[in-house]
């Protein structure tokens with residue numbers, strides 16, 4: 477059986493997104509437009525990572541499909557709840573799986589491969605990838621999660637620079653309060669080499685710290701190489717009050733060493 481092309485799947489994704497055109501056009505935050513652009517970039521980075529580990533054939537298409545559909549639950553989530561905060565609305569990974577099945581987005585893929593893609597979409601936003609016998613699903617999830625994180629880091633590190641010039645969009649920062657405080661428990665987690673919990677993030681500074689924590693959940697050397705080249709960590713440090721809270725510098729040093737050691741094959 478010949479495999480469908482990623483172009484066909486892209487067509488299905490963009491046709492689906494057009495059903496939300498009213499919201500796309502009227503939303504003053506541009507939230508769904510932002511997610512469509514995010515999806516395009518995540519797909520491109522996932523392709524780069526997949527090539528770096530020499531994936532081809534059905535595994536390459538599986539990695540592409542996981543990246544393409546990873547956030548398809550965002551449209552319905554935003555339509556119904558006007559937020560991307562899962563804790564205040566719905567788990568958008570699980571919702572994405574429901575949409576993929578209802579819309580038959582993966583029609584044409586062999587069943588086993590389709591289930592691995594669905595696994596990757598369902599876990600792309602979970603704290604950790606759960607144990608599973610689906611080795612391909614785990615691989616697709618790791619690639620999607622890395623590409624997703626790299627795009628978040630790319631976007632937000634740039635946004636924090638613009639934010640200093642007054643360009644504030646509360647959607648991007650999940651409406652977190654901009655107070656001169658940082659969470660001690662979050663700092664402890666990051667110093668212990670853990671990602672830190674989103675539920676510990678109470679302020680915008682904490683939200684930025686959770687982005688530093690993402691570095692502990694990056695999988696592939698190609699991904700570490702990208703983030704080091706783009707200096708995401710330095711941009712995050714610059715956006716945080718590290719003079720006032722010296723622990724931030726300590727966390728930065730630890731995370732930077734981790735990234736450098738993992739960027740080498």
Ligand SMILES: [Fe+2]
Nearest residue numbers: 546547600601
């Ligand atoms: Fe997502």
